[in-house]
Amino acid sequence: MGTATAPAAPAKAARKPATMAQALNRALHDSLAADPTVHVLGEDVGTLGGVFRITDGLAAAFGPERVTDTPLAEAGILGTAVGMAMYGLRPVVEMQFDAFGYPALEQLISHVAKMRNRTRGTMPMPITVRIPYGGGIGGVEHHSDSSEAYYLHTPGLQVVTPATVADAYGLLRASIASDDPVIFLEPKRLYWGKADWSPDEPETVPPLGRAVVRRPGRSATLITYGPSVPVCLEAAEAATAEGWDLEVVDLRSLMPFDDETVCASVRRTGRAVVVHESSGFAGTGAEIAARVMERCFHHLEAPVLRVTGFDIPYPPPMLERYHLPGVDRVLDAVARLQWED
Amino acid sequence: MGTATAPAAPAKAARKPATMAQALNRALHDSLAADPTVHVLGEDVGTLGGVFRITDGLAAAFGPERVTDTPLAEAGILGTAVGMAMYGLRPVVEMQFDAFGYPALEQLISHVAKMRNRTRGTMPMPITVRIPYGGGIGGVEHHSDSSEAYYLHTPGLQVVTPATVADAYGLLRASIASDDPVIFLEPKRLYWGKADWSPDEPETVPPLGRAVVRRPGRSATLITYGPSVPVCLEAAEAATAEGWDLEVVDLRSLMPFDDETVCASVRRTGRAVVVHESSGFAGTGAEIAARVMERCFHHLEAPVLRVTGFDIPYPPPMLERYHLPGVDRVLDAVARLQWED
Amino acid sequence: MARSSLASGSGKPATRSGKRPGTTAAARPETTGPGHTPPPGWRPMTDPAPLLPDPEPFRVLGTPAAADADPVLMRELYEALVRGRRFNRQATALTQQGRLAVYPSTTGQEACEVAAARCLGERDWLFPSYRDTLAVVARGVDPVEVLTLLRGDWHNGYDPAATRVAPLSTPLATQLPHAVGLAHAARLRGDDTVALALVGDGGTSEGDFHEALNFAAVWKAPVVFLVQNNGFAISVPLHKQTAAPSLAHKAVGYGMPGRLVDGNDALAVHQVLTEAVERARGGGGPTLVEALTYRIDAHTNADDATRYRDAADLEPWRAHDPLVLLENALRDRDLVDDAELRAVEAGAEEMAAELRRRMNADPVLDPMSLFDHVYASRTTQLREQAARLRAELDAEEA
């Protein structure tokens, strides 16, 4: 159950341009093909193929019992997924948008996250909850939330978010294969970004819980994930003009958290900025800043700074660009890293 | 609407021993008496007076329309409270236990927290949500959660938690009088703690958003709130044996956060430990540690440490004492504050 | 499992009566046995029969009752339907011109939208879902303010208290408990205000639907629930949403009457809603109304309906068009002539032109307003964040 290799793998595919949406779709397809206990369920995931088309073609390929359009009730979807997992299935649930996962929070916190623990390991919950998240797509209210902090603060959950086409495939396959529940956050504004990619690359299924250095650098570390990774990479490029050589760490898994990679980087650079979209107060960045400070205190030349969304409800489309951490705001923070010291 | 003075105040009462439960009950009583728009609703809050008896006698005094036993549905309770607030009432909702507030999270996040903002100020939400929280009472699963981090990460909410009998009265009255929603977290294991108190003391209604120094000290600052305040005070007493003079800051309001009081203390002592019961990862302590570090970096002799519950589901009664931050664990952390520096 | 237990020794009943029991009706015994006093709660609290909805949708148009319908009402409804359809078309066009972020159209559902607005008195409240732009506009709220959410300059454009219209609600069914609470509050305050809450067929599956209807019935709150069953929740057809005889039958489980009505018959919807509103106002408690209708357009301009339904499926519904049904009734009774119809069309055209003109103006936005109304007054934290944005904006300008 949950093996990540397809029994009848097609011939190795060459690298060619693909979007993150396509890579996710392929990961679902390959997981469904590899493991008959994998089931996809959610609102509009069947006939329509999902509002973002991530499940496109899956119902046609695997039938309505494997890929199921559910009634419109998120707690019901996740709650029935719990029951399916109790019977040995491996449900992959789609929440249509981040804010529409909130009705399922009780099932998530009180059951999904705790079931293995409550039952002393006899009742694992190999459930993957896919949630398109974040802003920048001009969505009206409730369509651009970044809810990762709620999940991160819930012991028993893993929280994973890809930033590249290749990781989208690999991390989703690893998440579905994991015997513990995973909140799989899909940065919706990266859905249509393209990269050269093949599902058959050797590094295709990275382990959960491992960050990756996307750009090595020596002056300071940008710690980030999901939709903010491209922003940080762009900022790092721009920073070379100021003579700064920024390292960019893409966390990929927020839980388990890769302290080793993060701290190794910060110990080397002595300076760090955490960047994410969700509001800052009690957000992911608070945890990262606090733990980096705890663990790397004597290596720090400056406080660990945070660049995040403001502590406001996610703004309407016409104002979201003022809310989202952009390249300039990241560079401003880097400039505040007490270079005079 | 929402005035905090009773029209026909009884003669000034002398200080006498009272429990936190009694002070909360009195605060509800006085709020109901002072403002006809105040309504109390929840499960078992009427005839029974609440499972913790915090609403004892209120239904008898004010009638079932002011103090209402609702059907058993938390989203329904909070959702109808939203509607009542839209019509100019000032609902005070009780969630029976912390974990039973989770079904209402969608209403809380998507409506209560955002309604004022969405409607450009025309539709305020003067709702108080009372939630008994925290452990240490031997409760079985789902009865000892500390859910404050979820609320803190939700812009638009205020989050308040008393640690003393006097604050229980004053903060609850201030919360009910506030024109913005308040998550009012009642540390259930302090319900039965007694102190000399009178509701007529001049400092009786403290402003929201203001921390208080419960014990001045010079060696290090313990930053804490709610059920951990007595633990920290006890630790501070014990620490004198080691020659440490610890300052204890009781936050009282977690949002708005009193940066001024906290930073003034840490700048003076140069060392800080944050103490709370809820699990640590992405918890309240992360935010506090991160912001103290950001703001007081050059005053810090050591990293800001956190003493919190473990990152596990809240344990069963017989094991909870290993999970809860106790005096020893606080002192251990103080000892790790690099005194050798 | 040979443990000390209640089931002396086995997890499985030692004997199960082998024969499959007969139908329950046949096996049903006499009510009370010898010497038996039934305990309280023995009988149903209320008779379910009056709660059951009409076996077929209630209609006026195409029935003899149409001959008696109020001509003034008919004309007014007709005009509103025509304007409503034109509004839907205009708003969809505005999405193509980039003037709206998205538009969920109610083409085909105009009768429900218009009747929902017109069954209410001025003191009553309307709780629309995200699709119900038209109902809010039909209530008289400035259409540009109604479209604010979908244009994207703010989350809500009108003043709910002044208009007695709650914000358009996107999280499905979450507005229903609000309507119950407001109606309940109004009654507590001695007002005879009624709340009408709108929800889709898909929304009835949400827990909030259940909790709202239950609270309403227990509290006898003056609230009316209108389910517009337009056949789909985005792509999901009704039979994947419910196995109930009808959505109106859900009323029985709450102890309120259910009504089933032809949602494309403006007179019928208007009558059923008006009855329900007056019943609520008179202290009779809530009603659940299901209006059978059809979403002619895609879910929104961004949706591709061909992925989940055939063009042919629309035909019976186009034949049952709310505008045509009412126009035919007006013509049957010689209540309109071609000139009048043209005048109505012209009025709708003018409304659309005016809307276009106003929506073509760029809204003036102040980024600093991001920090307004998060709280009654800005927290220290928000003041700091606002100062940072202010500095960024100043730097950009310089």
Added chain:
Amino acid sequence: MARSSLASGSGKPATRSGKRPGTTAAARPETTGPGHTPPPGWRPMTDPAPLLPDPEPFRVLGTPAAADADPVLMRELYEALVRGRRFNRQATALTQQGRLAVYPSTTGQEACEVAAARCLGERDWLFPSYRDTLAVVARGVDPVEVLTLLRGDWHNGYDPAATRVAPLSTPLATQLPHAVGLAHAARLRGDDTVALALVGDGGTSEGDFHEALNFAAVWKAPVVFLVQNNGFAISVPLHKQTAAPSLAHKAVGYGMPGRLVDGNDALAVHQVLTEAVERARGGGGPTLVEALTYRIDAHTNADDATRYRDAADLEPWRAHDPLVLLENALRDRDLVDDAELRAVEAGAEEMAAELRRRMNADPVLDPMSLFDHVYASRTTQLREQAARLRAELDAEEA
């Protein structure tokens, strides 16, 4: 509000038909008008009549049918009831001795608990609520393991997969969608497993109840829902919980049959549940069963029921005691004598003594187990935290 809008100029309908429409029955028109083709979805999907519950609770005891009941089943049920009552008394006593943190008793509800366990086959699953200790024990699960949650040494004591019993569920109604998902999964895998889910009258108000029943009906999942209507949700009586004719009537809104049964008549509950289980097993889909019963004890040992009900309220229910009803039936048919009854009592006494003995042993607990099973393997973070606790424990010992 003199704005361009659909409601040509006014927020209020210019004319509302003054007269209050007559009763809907009187005004109800013919189904189809001249030349009208009803669109799809016009008629109810199913006939509601067969879904409606029995007008009065179904009973066997005290009716002629009791004469035909299987004597073996009657004796077994009786023994289980006596043991169940004794178990409740013993467990409550254990709270007084500090051996249990809390105990929610089912005294008065034993017939439901026992029948729920015994209507199931070995491959079937039981989804108990926090109150249903007795049903799990009656299923044959080790009572000490069942009491683990309430003793407080862990959250759950038995292995759900091995016993086919889900953990006792405290968050109300949350276990219902689990039962639906499991039953659905079993059917997908080709097994004829049925799930029985228990919930209280209060729990029916939760959104999860609604969502679970709806999913079950749409998916035709082999699941049976048993509502034990014991009159109270802690202190809140049924009439503050629902205005429905009965809780069983909620079935209609999901399109599944509702059954109302005398919850103190062990034979009746057993029969109704057995029928529902077999119906589910045969592919007939879910059933909602409401058992009318009464919580004789307080909500838990910690509750004071005198605050919200009169002692006199219990009288009709004591007269309708499940043990007495069944004992009378056994005696009526001369199926037991005093010696046998004493033997049953003695057996129950022995069970209680054994339970007492085993519960008086202190459980051996390892604090380090706190970090087990949070994940399949410990994260780095948990390894660090475990090491810290280990060090503390070592320091304490030293």
